[in-house]
Amino acid sequence: MKEHTITKSIKEGDDMLTSRQSKLLKLIVEDYIKTAKPISSKSLCKSLNCSSATIRNEMGYLEELGLLEKTHTSSGRIPSEKGYRYYVDHIMKPKELSGDDVLKLQQIFKNHSLVLSDAIKQSMEIVSELTNYTAIVLGKSSKDNRVSKVEVVPLEPTKLLAIVITDKGHVEHKAMMLPETISKEEVTKTVELINKLIVGTPIDEVSAKLEFEVKPIIGKYVTQHEALYNAFYQAFSDFAQESKMQMAGASKFISLPEFSDDTEKIREILSKFEDKDLIQSIEKNEEDGINIYIGSENEFDQNVTIIKTNYETDDGEEGTIALIGPKRMEYDRVIGLLDFIKKHIGE
Amino acid sequence: MKEHTITKSIKEGDDMLTSRQSKLLKLIVEDYIKTAKPISSKSLCKSLNCSSATIRNEMGYLEELGLLEKTHTSSGRIPSEKGYRYYVDHIMKPKELSGDDVLKLQQIFKNHSLVLSDAIKQSMEIVSELTNYTAIVLGKSSKDNRVSKVEVVPLEPTKLLAIVITDKGHVEHKAMMLPETISKEEVTKTVELINKLIVGTPIDEVSAKLEFEVKPIIGKYVTQHEALYNAFYQAFSDFAQESKMQMAGASKFISLPEFSDDTEKIREILSKFEDKDLIQSIEKNEEDGINIYIGSENEFDQNVTIIKTNYETDDGEEGTIALIGPKRMEYDRVIGLLDFIKKHIGE
């Protein structure tokens, strides 16, 4: 109040906001995140030590800049997408986790009997519980894995189990039905051949290699090579596509006040959660660090914010964890949580 | 209309309903299933060839029996739980599938490149789409599988992949970190031993066998047997617990008119869909055939009907498929669909 004339756009690097404007925006965003109700000028008087009229003026300015919006002519203000963006980029500071949160998460990571991937999953479940947002864990697709072994186990006369193992420890298996006319030796030969030719090949090149190198050869000395070939082809192509995905708290969206009288929107979002391809697409073109996609910034749904980050464990397993919530997400807290988890994954 | 005095409780085995009453109940149930709106006496005049007053009398009687209910004093009637039950037990006949439905499902089952379990899953997705109910496929837990092979693949010096295969084609794998001091030979010996002693054992007895037969022996000639033993122990115990579960169309509930102004109930149901233990419990104490649990007859949720059946493929894979929908479910159609699928699973 005393020094704002000086600090205007000098002390703060905040583009063109005075420190008071910045503080105002912060208050509005954080208030709205809590209450989901438009914020009035009066309610901020005490916090800013000035009259509601003054605040209204500033609000008007922030609205001109496109940082705030009104729901109707005489309503209080709510942050616009741009407002959230500004808040996230220039104002917000990641929040320390509360002791309670830390405790719960540490319990999971300290439990050494858990494989890391299970620990990640469980911790995201906790995070979803703590935040009331939807949590997603996407294991990286195995495209860059290389085949390290192919194995076949007979189950019954006409049924085989094919197992493919990659250098990073991913395993895919597929049961195959074969015509009875294929002999054991033919199968064995084929497997040997595949092992010889395919081992070391990246998963996403296997299909081509099967087609052009393996198929011609087995064609020569396996009578019914088609069936056998198709079975393997299928197993490998499943592998390339597969990538693990887990979700927790998808139904949290129902109780959000912003959607409480728009069942249709809820329905839309929830059914997007069932669309695996769409969920997979969240993984795409990710930079490092924690990324935030507010409303129309994400491809998933205009009405949500997605905040996500990649992880990599010390043994090379990669993936993405993401939280999906309303645009008025508790950004500071969520970032703190994700940061914590990300760090602990690197053990 | 002419012969009802005669048929009263003779021709129809229907406990104590005249044929007209039975017909009335049928009309009300089926109408309500379609519209979700209380059924008025007037609307049934044409179908029953009598006046609304007569129908009201009959309705009154059915209400006394507890088969019908009113939503308020002057509303039309809706079926009670007991009413649905009576309908299902005595009135309804399973419906032939429409040509369209048959076609869609047959395409899936005819696609021979699909392993059966995938076909089941896909067909349930279709069923969910066709009916707008939630579909669930529960693979039977692997408890009664027997170990048919244990395999170890080295990934890095200190990292192993253990793979366990059962006679029914289930595969479980687990990465294990080992202290560097364990030599390859020790691992190989252990695996050989396990294969010798464990193969053929049902999954749920493996733990005991490991503890009392394997552990003492490897203790003798493997220096750091603890770590190795623990790793295998963990892999097997994961296996025993795991049981596959898949769900489609969980969000369908949102659009049901009966819940349209009760978000809380929707939220409740949807979050039950996220509770895996609860979902698993659907499998419990199942008799043969197709079972129907209406409203409070099921443990899952008072407001839904669950209709489910076990399946067993010709190669011994077992599981349960279930549809969860509102109490006013299209019982006849759903039964037809499940029947069809069940039959085709037995190929």
Next chain:
DNA sequence: TTTAGCACTCCATTTTCCTAAGTGCTACAG
């Protein structure tokens, strides 16, 4: 630059009113 004051706007809630769609019951007809 800030603030007090005032006119104005719009939402949200409540109230009232009305209609349409039902029912139950009674009394009569076959």
Next chain:
DNA sequence: CTGTAGCACTTAGGAAAATGGAGTGCTAAA
């Protein structure tokens, strides 16, 4: 005894009107 017509009564649900209150924008003064 069974079915029906008629009528009084109940309730949901929607439309319109009334009201209160929480906001805003703007102007003029400190």
